[in-house]
Amino acid sequence: MRWPWQAEQDEHTAPGLAPVPEVLIVGAGPTGLTLGIRLRQQGVACRIIERLPAPLPWSRALGLHARTQELLAALGVLDAVRERSLGLQAVNVYGERGHLFRLDLDALDAPYPQVLSCPQATVEELLAERFLALGGVLERGVELTGFQQQADHVVALLRDENGERRCLASVLVGCDGAGSQVRQQAGISFDGVRYADHFLLADVALDWPLSPSCTHGFLRAEGALIAIPMPDRWRLIINLADDEDLSPVTDAMPIQQRLERYMPAARIDAVHWVSRFSIHRRLAGRYRLNRVFLAGDACHIQSPLGAQGMNTGIADAFNLAWKLGHYLQGWGGGRLLDSYEQERRPVAAQMLQQVDLLSRGSFSRAAWVRQGRELTLRWLSRQPALARRLLRRASQLDVHYRQSPQVSGRGNQRPGPKPGDRMPDALLVRARHSGEDALHRWLLDPRWHLVIQLPQQPDHPDFLTLYALVSRLVESASAQLRLHCVVSGRWPAALNDLTTSDVQCWQDTHGHWLRQYGEQGQLWLMRPDGHLGFRAPLTDSDQLLLWLARLWQRD
Structure with a gap:
């Protein structure tokens, strides 16, 4: 589809060249x-x-983490992906003497808290x-x-x-x-290094007593065994000493042998795929x-x-x-x-x-590394708050661009995300109409989204500022920008005319917005990737207009 503000553009050609895209x-x-x-x-x-x-x-x-699922929703494919995925509940880690640590994978404060195996x-x-x-x-x-x-x-x-x-x-x-x-x-x-070990993986039908909705990792002196559940089978991975032989393999016997030593009750019923690989750490x-x-x-x-x-x-x-x-x-x-x-x-x-x-x-x-690893994991098992923070980091929900030249703002000491942060989701109710919607669903429309948040008790100057700002932006930037107004409590009669303009009007009936963004009058500008591009108090609307003018300046 082509958004209304975009001119029709055909694939262009040059002499001797095939038609090609932008x-x-x-x-x-x-x-x-x-x-x-x-x-x-x-x-x-x-x-x-x-x-x-x-x-x-x-x-x-x-694995598909929480933030990735939000992006897949914006692409319009998440429902289909979830239908063919397995939701993972936890990661269990075992050492020489049994269970060491459990990390719950569904404890995130996010729209999609589970890790998906797909x-x-x-x-x-x-x-x-x-x-x-x-x-x-x-x-x-x-x-x-x-x-x-x-x-x-x-x-x-x-x-x-x-x-x-x-x-x-x-x-x-x-x-x-x-x-x-x-x-x-x-x-x-493409600078970096290759790890000393090489690895074997096998996708198998596995009969064993451990939970089919959890990842299990055995970290032992002989080497590691990682078992990851898939929608219809298991993936087993082991590390082996580096022998410089990375030729294709068809035999899962080394994995079978390690599995039998670590879990005698386990049995591989069928092998669907076996592969050998090495691990690199490299960055362009x-x-x-x-x-x-x-x-x-x-x-x-x-x-x-x-x-x-x-x-x-x-x-x-x-x-x-x-x-x-x-x-x-x-x-x-x-x-x-x-x-x-x-x-x-x-x-x-x-x-x-x-x-x-x-x-x-x-x-x-190494013995000293294994000993330190077990002590660390046992300690971490008694620190659920820290474990949740580690999970949140792995989920990529905390990825931010605060140092980017493409974000700016004032009033950052107030509650709510800082410029460059991922904007938290919030469920809102349509003002004077039926229906609800979530902020992250707005990402299906890949434009900028400006949220004009009124304070909990707006006064006449707040209404004047809002109407003036809406008037300016509808005239100059409606092609690139969707406008939203959010209020707490009852819908003010002074804003009734707003519901007939090019503004999406919302009430924070469930208190989700208040919890994530605070109660102050504020301007929140969401980029097309869901990160906060600009924030400022409602009274700084002129600063917003200047920032938008620089953003959309044509070279």
């Missing part, structure tokens, strides 16, 4: 498909190419269906062999079964994984080179512990999509595009450090 995305994994969907929701023409002729039936990524192949299938339904173009069996950047476009060289062809795009995005051709051809470094030196961008595993890879990879890639794409949409409409220019790396690379760097610490602590066989 954005050419390399890689049809979760990252590339998320980017494609979010661009199509903005009406941006885009094409995804994938070198594999068909999707792979196997995948290493499984194979990446399923996620890709549902994202691809959504992308195609929105009019996106997906070409499989097409490989990027080179590209050249010009002043106002990128010329990409593609190869398929019919030979080579060239195509033109305004922007090229590499979502093509750890071995990214886009990254390599752009000359961007940059995320952008003029009109070429990287996202997902193309710019960061890490241990699978904590299930951060697929989640971080989806968040990369969600952040990049609205910036590309603005840029292609002529807003923001290079400063806006630069903010993608400024915001997302520090998130990946911090994530890599945390996952590295978790992996080294979990897989180490």
